[in-house]
Amino acid sequence: MRILTGLQPSGKLHIGNYFGAVQPAVELQDQGDAFYFLADYHAMTSMTDAVTLRANVQDLAIDFLACGLDPEKATIFRQSDIPEVNELAWILSTVCPMGLLERCTSYKDKVAKGISANHALFAYPALMAADILLYDANIVPVGKDQKQHVEVTRDLAQKINDKFGEGTLTVPEVQIRENTAVVPGIDGQKMSKSYGNTIPLSGGKKAIRKTIMRIVTDSTAVEDPKATEGSNIIALYKLFADEAALNQMIAEHEAGGFGYGHFKQTLFDAYWEHFSAIREKREELENNLDYVNGVIAKGAERARAESTKVLDRVRKAVGLR
Numbered sequence: 077m078r079i080l081t082g083l084q085p086s087g088k089l090h091i092g093n094y095f096g097a098v099q100p101a102v103e104l105q106d107q108g109d110a111f112y113f114l115a116d117y118h119a120m121t122s123m124t125d126a127v128t129l130r131a132n133v134q135d136l137a138i139d140f141l142a143c144g145l146d147p148e149k150a151t152i153f154r155q156s157d158i159p160e161v162n163e164l165a166w167i168l169s170t171v172c173p174m175g176l177l178e179r180c181t182s183y184k185d186k187v188a189k190g191i192s193a194n195h196a197l198f199a200y201p202a203l204m205a206a207d208i209l210l211y212d213a214n215i216v217p218v219g220k221d222q223k224q225h226v227e228v229t230r231d232l233a234q235k236i237n238d239k240f241g242e243g244t245l246t247v248p249e250v251q252i253r254e255n256t257a258v259v260p261g262i263d264g265q266k267m268s269k270s271y272g273n274t275i276p277l278s279g280g281k282k283a284i285r286k287t288i289m290r291i292v293t294d295s296t297a298v299e300d301p302k303a304t305e306g307s308n309i310i311a312l313y314k315l316f317a318d319e320a321a322l323n324q325m326i327a328e329h330e331a332g333g334f335g336y337g338h339f340k341q342t343l344f345d346a347y348w349e350h351f352s353a354i355r356e357k358r359e360e361l362e363n364n365l366d367y368v369n370g371v372i373a374k375g376a377e378r379a380r381a382e383s384t385k386v387l388d389r390v391r392k393a394v395g396l397r
């Protein structure tokens with residue numbers, strides 16, 4: 077069984093990425109042949125600074141390793157190290173109806189948020205389909221926002237198989253964990269690097285605490301009971317707290333007498349504790365960049381061995397050289 081997922085180096089990794097994609101990826105690397113990549117071509121759809129992009133790639137690689145992705149078990153690679161993925165994306169584009177892309181809500185959401193709509197952002201699902209199909213992936217663990225894109229991938233694979241022969245491409249399955257499918261940001265919308273509403277995985281204690289203190293709440297007075305349904309703080313606290321701690325926070329909401337600042341502090345403490353080992357590992361890796369870069373170089377070799385096989389098969393099937 078081949079497992080594949082990617083994350084964009086479009087900004088600092090956040091806890092939505094962690095719970096939605098990285099943690100499942102860490103667990104799945106023991107259950108199959110895992111391919112995890114740093115999606116730098118994709119990041120170019122929302123950022124245009126070369127220096128930042130390069131720095132982000134390295135930073136995300138450090139995050140991958142600090143979070144427990146293991147290069148002995150998984151192939152960890154950089155998307156642009158295998159530029160042939162663009163060739164497969166082109167081939168897929170030729171069977172991709174415009175309507176399929178026009179329906180994609182992730183594109184529409186980003187445009188609605190003011191991210192400029194270039195062709196790459198629009199065609200993103202075709203490249204993502206190529207990312208998945210180039211490695212014959214069977215399982216794609218992602219957050220809920222990517223469900224539709226994996227459906228597009230399945231659709232395109234099926235279209236290629238129908239036109240050029242069954243078995244040309246492997247049709248993948250999406251895997252989403254319901255309880256961490258959409259982690260909310262500090263403004264209550266989906267936490268996204270490009271929305272500026274994230275709680276990052278790494279950063280100084282003061283800065284992170286300040287971010288958590290900015291979580292949007294209603295204006296219920298300290299002494300009054302507070303709504304638990306739809307509470308952003310509780311939704312985030314759930315990610316860290318055991319049942320007893322969660323129940324205590326809910327009881328304190330219902331009782332009144334506790335301000336939102338108190339709940340945010342509790343959330344911050346839980347966050348800080350939860351990521352302490354990852355923070356330590358990160359620091360070690362930051363001082364060992366040769367190792368990090370070596371992992372990426374080796375990953376490229378292993379990824380290429382697979383991509384070459386699949387691309388040759390597809391080229392033959394569609395009538396290219």
Ligand code: ATP
Pocket residue numbers: 081082083084085086092093094095096097122217218219220221222256257258259260261266267268269270271
């Ligand atoms: P961008 O804003 O640039 O799109 P992002 O924060 O959405 O960045 P991606 O790199 O696009 O992050 O997504 C990487 C993985 O993290 C995907 O599997 C995606 O589904 C998952 N993910 C992203 N945001 C969340 C979230 N808020 N909750 C759960 N999973 C998420």
Ligand code: MG
Pocket residue numbers: 221268
């Ligand atoms: Mg995204």
